[in-house]
Amino acid sequence: MTPMAHDREVVRILDVWEECRDIFSFKVRSTSERWRGFVPGQFALVWIPKVDEIPLSPADVRETEEGWEVLFTVKVVGEATATLRGLGEGAPLGLKGPLGRGYSLKEGGRVVGIAGGSGAPSVLSALLKSVREGGEGVLLLGAVTEEELPYLSWVEKEGIELLLSTDDGSRGRKGFVTELFEEYLSSREGSDPEGVSFVACGPERMLAALATLAFERGLDIQFSLERYIKCGVGLCDSCSISGWRVCTDGPVFSLEEVLQMDEFGRYRRGPSGRRIPL
Incomplete structure:
Protein backbone atom coordinates (compact mmCIF):
# COMPACT_ATOMS: atom_id res chain seq x y z
CA MET A 1 0.00 0.00 0.00
CA THR A 2 1.28 3.47 -0.91
CA PRO A 3 1.99 5.54 2.23
CA MET A 4 -0.24 8.57 2.71
CA ALA A 5 1.07 11.96 3.83
CA HIS A 6 -0.78 11.64 7.15
CA ASP A 7 0.84 8.26 7.95
CA ARG A 8 3.48 8.67 10.64
CA GLU A 9 7.03 7.64 9.77
CA VAL A 10 9.66 7.09 12.46
CA VAL A 11 12.79 9.08 11.65
CA ARG A 12 15.95 9.94 13.56
CA ILE A 13 17.77 13.21 14.03
CA LEU A 14 20.88 13.43 11.85
CA ASP A 15 22.21 16.71 13.20
CA VAL A 16 21.16 19.64 15.37
CA TRP A 17 22.71 23.09 15.78
CA GLU A 18 22.07 26.56 17.16
CA GLU A 19 21.11 29.27 14.68
CA CYS A 20 20.79 32.15 17.15
CA ARG A 21 19.23 32.91 20.52
CA ASP A 22 16.29 30.53 21.18
CA ILE A 23 16.30 29.29 17.56
CA PHE A 24 17.86 26.00 16.45
CA SER A 25 17.85 23.79 13.35
CA PHE A 26 17.76 20.03 13.05
CA LYS A 27 17.82 17.59 10.18
CA VAL A 28 16.14 14.19 9.75
CA ARG A 29 16.21 11.61 6.97
CA SER A 30 13.02 10.22 5.49
CA THR A 31 12.87 7.22 3.18
CA SER A 32 9.29 7.93 2.14
CA GLU A 33 8.66 8.66 -1.54
CA ARG A 34 6.03 11.21 -0.58
CA TRP A 35 8.78 13.81 -0.01
CA ARG A 36 9.52 13.67 -3.73
CA GLY A 37 6.40 15.74 -4.20
CA PHE A 38 7.24 18.36 -1.56
CA VAL A 39 6.21 21.90 -2.47
CA PRO A 40 7.91 24.79 -0.60
CA GLY A 41 5.52 26.23 1.96
CA GLN A 42 3.98 22.90 2.92
CA PHE A 43 4.33 21.68 6.51
CA ALA A 44 4.82 18.48 8.48
CA LEU A 45 3.58 17.24 11.84
CA VAL A 46 6.54 16.30 14.02
CA TRP A 47 5.83 14.03 16.98
CA ILE A 48 8.08 14.32 20.02
CA PRO A 49 7.60 11.00 21.88
CA LYS A 50 5.67 11.30 25.16
CA VAL A 51 5.31 15.07 24.74
CA ASP A 52 3.31 16.42 21.78
CA GLU A 53 2.94 16.66 18.01
CA ILE A 54 3.64 20.07 16.45
CA PRO A 55 3.40 21.56 12.95
CA LEU A 56 6.68 22.67 11.38
CA SER A 57 7.43 23.98 7.89
CA PRO A 58 10.62 22.51 6.38
CA ALA A 59 13.33 25.03 5.59
CA ASP A 60 14.78 22.62 3.03
CA VAL A 61 14.23 19.17 1.52
CA ARG A 62 17.10 17.53 -0.36
CA GLU A 63 17.17 14.17 -2.11
CA THR A 64 20.20 12.00 -1.27
CA GLU A 65 21.21 8.41 -2.03
CA GLU A 66 19.73 7.36 1.32
CA GLY A 67 16.44 9.23 1.01
CA TRP A 68 15.31 12.79 1.69
CA GLU A 69 17.02 15.05 4.20
CA VAL A 70 14.43 17.36 5.74
CA LEU A 71 15.65 20.48 7.56
CA PHE A 72 13.57 22.22 10.21
CA THR A 73 14.25 25.45 12.08
CA VAL A 74 12.47 25.93 15.39
CA LYS A 75 12.00 28.70 17.94
CA VAL A 76 11.81 27.52 21.54
CA VAL A 77 8.43 28.69 22.84
CA GLY A 78 7.11 25.90 25.08
CA GLU A 79 7.50 22.37 26.41
CA ALA A 80 7.45 20.59 23.04
CA THR A 81 10.03 22.82 21.36
CA ALA A 82 12.22 22.90 24.49
CA THR A 83 12.17 19.09 24.64
CA LEU A 84 12.99 18.91 20.94
CA ARG A 85 15.93 21.25 21.48
CA GLY A 86 17.32 18.87 24.12
CA LEU A 87 17.35 15.88 21.79
CA GLY A 88 20.57 14.88 20.08
CA GLU A 89 21.76 12.95 17.07
CA GLY A 90 19.99 9.61 16.72
CA ALA A 91 16.91 10.55 18.76
CA PRO A 92 13.65 9.20 17.26
CA LEU A 93 10.79 11.42 16.09
CA GLY A 94 7.52 10.84 14.28
CA LEU A 95 7.03 12.57 10.93
CA LYS A 96 3.82 13.12 8.94
CA GLY A 97 3.93 15.01 5.70
CA PRO A 98 4.26 16.89 3.54
CA LEU A 99 0.84 18.40 4.25
CA GLY A 100 -1.20 21.36 3.04
CA ARG A 101 -0.85 23.76 0.12
CA GLY A 102 2.50 25.35 -0.68
CA TYR A 103 3.68 28.31 -2.72
CA SER A 104 3.07 28.60 -6.46
CA LEU A 105 6.40 29.75 -7.89
CA LYS A 106 7.19 31.07 -11.36
CA GLU A 107 9.77 28.92 -13.11
CA GLY A 108 13.21 30.40 -13.71
CA GLY A 109 12.43 33.76 -12.18
Missing part, protein backbone atom coordinates in the same frame (compact mmCIF):
# COMPACT_ATOMS: atom_id res chain seq x y z
CA ARG A 110 13.27 35.53 -8.94
CA VAL A 111 11.73 34.60 -5.61
CA VAL A 112 11.64 37.39 -3.02
CA GLY A 113 10.92 36.20 0.50
CA ILE A 114 9.89 38.46 3.37
CA ALA A 115 10.23 36.83 6.78
CA GLY A 116 9.97 37.87 10.40
CA GLY A 117 10.51 35.98 13.61
CA SER A 118 10.06 32.24 13.26
CA GLY A 119 8.56 32.57 9.76
CA ALA A 120 11.88 32.21 7.92
CA PRO A 121 11.86 28.40 7.29
CA SER A 122 8.78 28.42 5.06
CA VAL A 123 10.18 31.26 2.97
CA LEU A 124 13.69 29.81 2.81
CA SER A 125 12.46 26.56 1.25
CA ALA A 126 11.07 28.57 -1.70
CA LEU A 127 14.30 30.53 -2.15
CA LEU A 128 16.48 27.41 -2.12
CA LYS A 129 14.28 25.76 -4.75
CA SER A 130 14.54 28.82 -6.97
CA VAL A 131 18.32 29.05 -6.73
CA ARG A 132 18.84 25.33 -7.37
CA GLU A 133 16.68 25.51 -10.48
CA GLY A 134 18.64 28.41 -11.97
CA GLY A 135 16.58 31.28 -10.65
CA GLU A 136 17.33 33.94 -8.04
CA GLY A 137 16.49 34.14 -4.36
CA VAL A 138 16.33 37.23 -2.16
CA LEU A 139 15.61 36.95 1.57
CA LEU A 140 14.45 40.01 3.50
CA LEU A 141 14.77 38.90 7.11
CA GLY A 142 13.70 40.89 10.14
CA ALA A 143 13.93 40.44 13.90
CA VAL A 144 13.87 42.50 17.08
CA THR A 145 17.64 42.32 17.49
CA GLU A 146 20.71 40.76 15.83
CA GLU A 147 20.75 37.88 18.33
CA GLU A 148 17.39 36.68 16.96
CA LEU A 149 18.39 36.47 13.28
CA PRO A 150 18.81 32.86 12.04
CA TYR A 151 20.78 31.57 9.03
CA LEU A 152 23.47 34.29 9.08
CA SER A 153 26.31 31.75 9.02
CA TRP A 154 25.31 29.84 5.89
CA VAL A 155 22.39 31.08 3.81
CA GLU A 156 24.44 33.36 1.53
CA LYS A 157 26.72 30.42 0.71
CA GLU A 158 23.65 28.83 -0.92
CA GLY A 159 23.49 31.69 -3.41
CA ILE A 160 20.72 33.67 -1.70
CA GLU A 161 20.93 37.45 -1.42
CA LEU A 162 20.35 38.41 2.22
CA LEU A 163 18.92 41.76 3.34
CA LEU A 164 18.45 42.36 7.07
CA SER A 165 16.52 44.60 9.41
CA THR A 166 16.31 44.79 13.20
CA ASP A 167 13.99 46.83 15.36
CA ASP A 168 16.92 48.13 17.43
CA GLY A 169 19.33 48.67 14.53
CA SER A 170 21.90 46.17 15.82
CA ARG A 171 22.16 44.53 12.35
CA GLY A 172 21.07 45.75 8.96
CA ARG A 173 18.45 48.45 8.52
CA LYS A 174 16.91 49.85 11.70
CA GLY A 175 13.17 49.32 11.63
CA PHE A 176 10.63 46.74 10.54
CA VAL A 177 11.11 44.25 7.71
CA THR A 178 8.05 45.76 6.01
CA GLU A 179 9.95 49.04 5.74
CA LEU A 180 12.95 47.15 4.35
CA PHE A 181 10.64 45.63 1.75
CA GLU A 182 9.38 49.08 0.72
CA GLU A 183 13.00 50.20 0.25
CA TYR A 184 13.72 47.09 -1.80
CA LEU A 185 10.76 47.81 -4.07
CA SER A 186 11.85 51.43 -4.51
CA SER A 187 15.36 50.30 -5.46
CA ARG A 188 13.88 48.15 -8.23
CA GLU A 189 11.46 50.75 -9.52
CA GLY A 190 10.83 50.20 -13.21
CA SER A 191 11.87 46.54 -13.23
CA ASP A 192 9.36 44.01 -14.52
CA PRO A 193 7.58 42.19 -11.62
CA GLU A 194 6.08 39.56 -13.94
CA GLY A 195 8.91 37.08 -13.36
CA VAL A 196 8.99 37.62 -9.60
CA SER A 197 7.28 35.47 -6.96
CA PHE A 198 6.75 37.21 -3.62
CA VAL A 199 6.34 34.96 -0.57
CA ALA A 200 5.99 35.91 3.09
CA CYS A 201 5.73 34.34 6.53
CA GLY A 202 5.97 35.77 10.03
CA PRO A 203 3.90 37.46 12.74
CA GLU A 204 0.40 38.05 11.43
CA ARG A 205 0.40 41.78 12.07
CA MET A 206 3.49 41.98 9.87
CA LEU A 207 1.70 39.98 7.17
CA ALA A 208 -1.35 42.24 7.42
CA ALA A 209 0.86 45.28 6.84
CA LEU A 210 2.41 43.54 3.84
CA ALA A 211 -1.05 42.74 2.48
CA THR A 212 -2.01 46.42 2.62
CA LEU A 213 1.23 47.38 0.88
CA ALA A 214 0.76 44.69 -1.77
CA PHE A 215 -2.81 45.81 -2.48
CA GLU A 216 -1.73 49.44 -2.84
CA ARG A 217 1.12 48.56 -5.19
CA GLY A 218 -0.67 45.85 -7.16
CA LEU A 219 1.69 43.07 -6.08
CA ASP A 220 0.70 39.42 -5.82
CA ILE A 221 2.19 38.23 -2.53
CA GLN A 222 1.58 34.73 -1.16
CA PHE A 223 1.26 34.44 2.61
CA SER A 224 2.00 31.45 4.82
CA LEU A 225 -0.19 31.64 7.92
CA GLU A 226 0.46 30.10 11.33
CA ARG A 227 -2.45 28.68 13.29
CA TYR A 228 -3.08 26.14 16.05
CA ILE A 229 -3.02 22.84 14.10
CA LYS A 230 -4.12 19.51 15.61
CA CYS A 231 -5.19 16.95 13.01
CA GLY A 232 -3.46 18.38 9.95
CA VAL A 233 -6.04 16.92 7.56
CA GLY A 234 -8.98 19.34 7.82
CA LEU A 235 -11.21 17.41 10.22
CA CYS A 236 -11.05 19.17 13.60
CA ASP A 237 -11.36 22.81 12.44
CA SER A 238 -8.89 23.97 15.13
CA CYS A 239 -6.90 25.98 12.58
CA SER A 240 -9.89 27.73 11.03
CA ILE A 241 -9.57 31.36 10.01
CA SER A 242 -12.72 33.00 8.66
CA GLY A 243 -13.92 29.67 7.24
CA TRP A 244 -10.61 28.58 5.71
CA ARG A 245 -8.75 25.63 7.22
CA VAL A 246 -5.06 26.48 7.39
CA CYS A 247 -3.96 22.82 7.39
CA THR A 248 -5.65 21.93 4.09
CA ASP A 249 -6.70 25.15 2.34
CA GLY A 250 -3.30 26.58 3.28
CA PRO A 251 -1.03 27.24 5.02
CA VAL A 252 -0.23 29.34 1.92
CA PHE A 253 -2.89 31.79 0.79
CA SER A 254 -3.05 34.38 -1.97
CA LEU A 255 -3.46 38.11 -1.39
CA GLU A 256 -7.02 37.89 -2.67
CA GLU A 257 -7.81 35.20 -0.09
CA VAL A 258 -6.31 36.91 2.96
CA LEU A 259 -8.10 40.16 2.12
CA GLN A 260 -11.39 38.25 2.45
CA MET A 261 -10.51 36.99 5.97
CA ASP A 262 -12.02 39.23 8.64
CA GLU A 263 -9.85 37.51 11.29
CA PHE A 264 -6.58 38.04 9.38
CA GLY A 265 -4.25 40.33 11.30
CA ARG A 266 -6.80 40.72 14.10
CA TYR A 267 -7.35 37.38 15.86
CA ARG A 268 -5.77 34.01 16.49
CA ARG A 269 -7.37 30.95 18.07
CA GLY A 270 -6.27 29.11 21.20
CA PRO A 271 -6.38 25.34 21.86
CA SER A 272 -10.08 25.57 22.74
CA GLY A 273 -10.92 27.40 19.51
CA ARG A 274 -11.61 30.70 21.29
CA ARG A 275 -10.69 33.83 19.35
CA ILE A 276 -7.84 35.80 20.92
CA PRO A 277 -6.98 39.35 19.77
CA LEU A 278 -3.52 39.71 18.29
Whole structure:
Protein backbone atom coordinates (compact mmCIF):
# COMPACT_ATOMS: atom_id res chain seq x y z
CA MET A 1 0.00 0.00 0.00
CA THR A 2 1.28 3.47 -0.91
CA PRO A 3 1.99 5.54 2.23
CA MET A 4 -0.24 8.57 2.71
CA ALA A 5 1.07 11.96 3.83
CA HIS A 6 -0.78 11.64 7.15
CA ASP A 7 0.84 8.26 7.95
CA ARG A 8 3.48 8.67 10.64
CA GLU A 9 7.03 7.64 9.77
CA VAL A 10 9.66 7.09 12.46
CA VAL A 11 12.79 9.08 11.65
CA ARG A 12 15.95 9.94 13.56
CA ILE A 13 17.77 13.21 14.03
CA LEU A 14 20.88 13.43 11.85
CA ASP A 15 22.21 16.71 13.20
CA VAL A 16 21.16 19.64 15.37
CA TRP A 17 22.71 23.09 15.78
CA GLU A 18 22.07 26.56 17.16
CA GLU A 19 21.11 29.27 14.68
CA CYS A 20 20.79 32.15 17.15
CA ARG A 21 19.23 32.91 20.52
CA ASP A 22 16.29 30.53 21.18
CA ILE A 23 16.30 29.29 17.56
CA PHE A 24 17.86 26.00 16.45
CA SER A 25 17.85 23.79 13.35
CA PHE A 26 17.76 20.03 13.05
CA LYS A 27 17.82 17.59 10.18
CA VAL A 28 16.14 14.19 9.75
CA ARG A 29 16.21 11.61 6.97
CA SER A 30 13.02 10.22 5.49
CA THR A 31 12.87 7.22 3.18
CA SER A 32 9.29 7.93 2.14
CA GLU A 33 8.66 8.66 -1.54
CA ARG A 34 6.03 11.21 -0.58
CA TRP A 35 8.78 13.81 -0.01
CA ARG A 36 9.52 13.67 -3.73
CA GLY A 37 6.40 15.74 -4.20
CA PHE A 38 7.24 18.36 -1.56
CA VAL A 39 6.21 21.90 -2.47
CA PRO A 40 7.91 24.79 -0.60
CA GLY A 41 5.52 26.23 1.96
CA GLN A 42 3.98 22.90 2.92
CA PHE A 43 4.33 21.68 6.51
CA ALA A 44 4.82 18.48 8.48
CA LEU A 45 3.58 17.24 11.84
CA VAL A 46 6.54 16.30 14.02
CA TRP A 47 5.83 14.03 16.98
CA ILE A 48 8.08 14.32 20.02
CA PRO A 49 7.60 11.00 21.88
CA LYS A 50 5.67 11.30 25.16
CA VAL A 51 5.31 15.07 24.74
CA ASP A 52 3.31 16.42 21.78
CA GLU A 53 2.94 16.66 18.01
CA ILE A 54 3.64 20.07 16.45
CA PRO A 55 3.40 21.56 12.95
CA LEU A 56 6.68 22.67 11.38
CA SER A 57 7.43 23.98 7.89
CA PRO A 58 10.62 22.51 6.38
CA ALA A 59 13.33 25.03 5.59
CA ASP A 60 14.78 22.62 3.03
CA VAL A 61 14.23 19.17 1.52
CA ARG A 62 17.10 17.53 -0.36
CA GLU A 63 17.17 14.17 -2.11
CA THR A 64 20.20 12.00 -1.27
CA GLU A 65 21.21 8.41 -2.03
CA GLU A 66 19.73 7.36 1.32
CA GLY A 67 16.44 9.23 1.01
CA TRP A 68 15.31 12.79 1.69
CA GLU A 69 17.02 15.05 4.20
CA VAL A 70 14.43 17.36 5.74
CA LEU A 71 15.65 20.48 7.56
CA PHE A 72 13.57 22.22 10.21
CA THR A 73 14.25 25.45 12.08
CA VAL A 74 12.47 25.93 15.39
CA LYS A 75 12.00 28.70 17.94
CA VAL A 76 11.81 27.52 21.54
CA VAL A 77 8.43 28.69 22.84
CA GLY A 78 7.11 25.90 25.08
CA GLU A 79 7.50 22.37 26.41
CA ALA A 80 7.45 20.59 23.04
CA THR A 81 10.03 22.82 21.36
CA ALA A 82 12.22 22.90 24.49
CA THR A 83 12.17 19.09 24.64
CA LEU A 84 12.99 18.91 20.94
CA ARG A 85 15.93 21.25 21.48
CA GLY A 86 17.32 18.87 24.12
CA LEU A 87 17.35 15.88 21.79
CA GLY A 88 20.57 14.88 20.08
CA GLU A 89 21.76 12.95 17.07
CA GLY A 90 19.99 9.61 16.72
CA ALA A 91 16.91 10.55 18.76
CA PRO A 92 13.65 9.20 17.26
CA LEU A 93 10.79 11.42 16.09
CA GLY A 94 7.52 10.84 14.28
CA LEU A 95 7.03 12.57 10.93
CA LYS A 96 3.82 13.12 8.94
CA GLY A 97 3.93 15.01 5.70
CA PRO A 98 4.26 16.89 3.54
CA LEU A 99 0.84 18.40 4.25
CA GLY A 100 -1.20 21.36 3.04
CA ARG A 101 -0.85 23.76 0.12
CA GLY A 102 2.50 25.35 -0.68
CA TYR A 103 3.68 28.31 -2.72
CA SER A 104 3.07 28.60 -6.46
CA LEU A 105 6.40 29.75 -7.89
CA LYS A 106 7.19 31.07 -11.36
CA GLU A 107 9.77 28.92 -13.11
CA GLY A 108 13.21 30.40 -13.71
CA GLY A 109 12.43 33.76 -12.18
CA ARG A 110 13.27 35.53 -8.94
CA VAL A 111 11.73 34.60 -5.61
CA VAL A 112 11.64 37.39 -3.02
CA GLY A 113 10.92 36.20 0.50
CA ILE A 114 9.89 38.46 3.37
CA ALA A 115 10.23 36.83 6.78
CA GLY A 116 9.97 37.87 10.40
CA GLY A 117 10.51 35.98 13.61
CA SER A 118 10.06 32.24 13.26
CA GLY A 119 8.56 32.57 9.76
CA ALA A 120 11.88 32.21 7.92
CA PRO A 121 11.86 28.40 7.29
CA SER A 122 8.78 28.42 5.06
CA VAL A 123 10.18 31.26 2.97
CA LEU A 124 13.69 29.81 2.81
CA SER A 125 12.46 26.56 1.25
CA ALA A 126 11.07 28.57 -1.70
CA LEU A 127 14.30 30.53 -2.15
CA LEU A 128 16.48 27.41 -2.12
CA LYS A 129 14.28 25.76 -4.75
CA SER A 130 14.54 28.82 -6.97
CA VAL A 131 18.32 29.05 -6.73
CA ARG A 132 18.84 25.33 -7.37
CA GLU A 133 16.68 25.51 -10.48
CA GLY A 134 18.64 28.41 -11.97
CA GLY A 135 16.58 31.28 -10.65
CA GLU A 136 17.33 33.94 -8.04
CA GLY A 137 16.49 34.14 -4.36
CA VAL A 138 16.33 37.23 -2.16
CA LEU A 139 15.61 36.95 1.57
CA LEU A 140 14.45 40.01 3.50
CA LEU A 141 14.77 38.90 7.11
CA GLY A 142 13.70 40.89 10.14
CA ALA A 143 13.93 40.44 13.90
CA VAL A 144 13.87 42.50 17.08
CA THR A 145 17.64 42.32 17.49
CA GLU A 146 20.71 40.76 15.83
CA GLU A 147 20.75 37.88 18.33
CA GLU A 148 17.39 36.68 16.96
CA LEU A 149 18.39 36.47 13.28
CA PRO A 150 18.81 32.86 12.04
CA TYR A 151 20.78 31.57 9.03
CA LEU A 152 23.47 34.29 9.08
CA SER A 153 26.31 31.75 9.02
CA TRP A 154 25.31 29.84 5.89
CA VAL A 155 22.39 31.08 3.81
CA GLU A 156 24.44 33.36 1.53
CA LYS A 157 26.72 30.42 0.71
CA GLU A 158 23.65 28.83 -0.92
CA GLY A 159 23.49 31.69 -3.41
CA ILE A 160 20.72 33.67 -1.70
CA GLU A 161 20.93 37.45 -1.42
CA LEU A 162 20.35 38.41 2.22
CA LEU A 163 18.92 41.76 3.34
CA LEU A 164 18.45 42.36 7.07
CA SER A 165 16.52 44.60 9.41
CA THR A 166 16.31 44.79 13.20
CA ASP A 167 13.99 46.83 15.36
CA ASP A 168 16.92 48.13 17.43
CA GLY A 169 19.33 48.67 14.53
CA SER A 170 21.90 46.17 15.82
CA ARG A 171 22.16 44.53 12.35
CA GLY A 172 21.07 45.75 8.96
CA ARG A 173 18.45 48.45 8.52
CA LYS A 174 16.91 49.85 11.70
CA GLY A 175 13.17 49.32 11.63
CA PHE A 176 10.63 46.74 10.54
CA VAL A 177 11.11 44.25 7.71
CA THR A 178 8.05 45.76 6.01
CA GLU A 179 9.95 49.04 5.74
CA LEU A 180 12.95 47.15 4.35
CA PHE A 181 10.64 45.63 1.75
CA GLU A 182 9.38 49.08 0.72
CA GLU A 183 13.00 50.20 0.25
CA TYR A 184 13.72 47.09 -1.80
CA LEU A 185 10.76 47.81 -4.07
CA SER A 186 11.85 51.43 -4.51
CA SER A 187 15.36 50.30 -5.46
CA ARG A 188 13.88 48.15 -8.23
CA GLU A 189 11.46 50.75 -9.52
CA GLY A 190 10.83 50.20 -13.21
CA SER A 191 11.87 46.54 -13.23
CA ASP A 192 9.36 44.01 -14.52
CA PRO A 193 7.58 42.19 -11.62
CA GLU A 194 6.08 39.56 -13.94
CA GLY A 195 8.91 37.08 -13.36
CA VAL A 196 8.99 37.62 -9.60
CA SER A 197 7.28 35.47 -6.96
CA PHE A 198 6.75 37.21 -3.62
CA VAL A 199 6.34 34.96 -0.57
CA ALA A 200 5.99 35.91 3.09
CA CYS A 201 5.73 34.34 6.53
CA GLY A 202 5.97 35.77 10.03
CA PRO A 203 3.90 37.46 12.74
CA GLU A 204 0.40 38.05 11.43
CA ARG A 205 0.40 41.78 12.07
CA MET A 206 3.49 41.98 9.87
CA LEU A 207 1.70 39.98 7.17
CA ALA A 208 -1.35 42.24 7.42
CA ALA A 209 0.86 45.28 6.84
CA LEU A 210 2.41 43.54 3.84
CA ALA A 211 -1.05 42.74 2.48
CA THR A 212 -2.01 46.42 2.62
CA LEU A 213 1.23 47.38 0.88
CA ALA A 214 0.76 44.69 -1.77
CA PHE A 215 -2.81 45.81 -2.48
CA GLU A 216 -1.73 49.44 -2.84
CA ARG A 217 1.12 48.56 -5.19
CA GLY A 218 -0.67 45.85 -7.16
CA LEU A 219 1.69 43.07 -6.08
CA ASP A 220 0.70 39.42 -5.82
CA ILE A 221 2.19 38.23 -2.53
CA GLN A 222 1.58 34.73 -1.16
CA PHE A 223 1.26 34.44 2.61
CA SER A 224 2.00 31.45 4.82
CA LEU A 225 -0.19 31.64 7.92
CA GLU A 226 0.46 30.10 11.33
CA ARG A 227 -2.45 28.68 13.29
CA TYR A 228 -3.08 26.14 16.05
CA ILE A 229 -3.02 22.84 14.10
CA LYS A 230 -4.12 19.51 15.61
CA CYS A 231 -5.19 16.95 13.01
CA GLY A 232 -3.46 18.38 9.95
CA VAL A 233 -6.04 16.92 7.56
CA GLY A 234 -8.98 19.34 7.82
CA LEU A 235 -11.21 17.41 10.22
CA CYS A 236 -11.05 19.17 13.60
CA ASP A 237 -11.36 22.81 12.44
CA SER A 238 -8.89 23.97 15.13
CA CYS A 239 -6.90 25.98 12.58
CA SER A 240 -9.89 27.73 11.03
CA ILE A 241 -9.57 31.36 10.01
CA SER A 242 -12.72 33.00 8.66
CA GLY A 243 -13.92 29.67 7.24
CA TRP A 244 -10.61 28.58 5.71
CA ARG A 245 -8.75 25.63 7.22
CA VAL A 246 -5.06 26.48 7.39
CA CYS A 247 -3.96 22.82 7.39
CA THR A 248 -5.65 21.93 4.09
CA ASP A 249 -6.70 25.15 2.34
CA GLY A 250 -3.30 26.58 3.28
CA PRO A 251 -1.03 27.24 5.02
CA VAL A 252 -0.23 29.34 1.92
CA PHE A 253 -2.89 31.79 0.79
CA SER A 254 -3.05 34.38 -1.97
CA LEU A 255 -3.46 38.11 -1.39
CA GLU A 256 -7.02 37.89 -2.67
CA GLU A 257 -7.81 35.20 -0.09
CA VAL A 258 -6.31 36.91 2.96
CA LEU A 259 -8.10 40.16 2.12
CA GLN A 260 -11.39 38.25 2.45
CA MET A 261 -10.51 36.99 5.97
CA ASP A 262 -12.02 39.23 8.64
CA GLU A 263 -9.85 37.51 11.29
CA PHE A 264 -6.58 38.04 9.38
CA GLY A 265 -4.25 40.33 11.30
CA ARG A 266 -6.80 40.72 14.10
CA TYR A 267 -7.35 37.38 15.86
CA ARG A 268 -5.77 34.01 16.49
CA ARG A 269 -7.37 30.95 18.07
CA GLY A 270 -6.27 29.11 21.20
CA PRO A 271 -6.38 25.34 21.86
CA SER A 272 -10.08 25.57 22.74
CA GLY A 273 -10.92 27.40 19.51
CA ARG A 274 -11.61 30.70 21.29
CA ARG A 275 -10.69 33.83 19.35
CA ILE A 276 -7.84 35.80 20.92
CA PRO A 277 -6.98 39.35 19.77
CA LEU A 278 -3.52 39.71 18.29
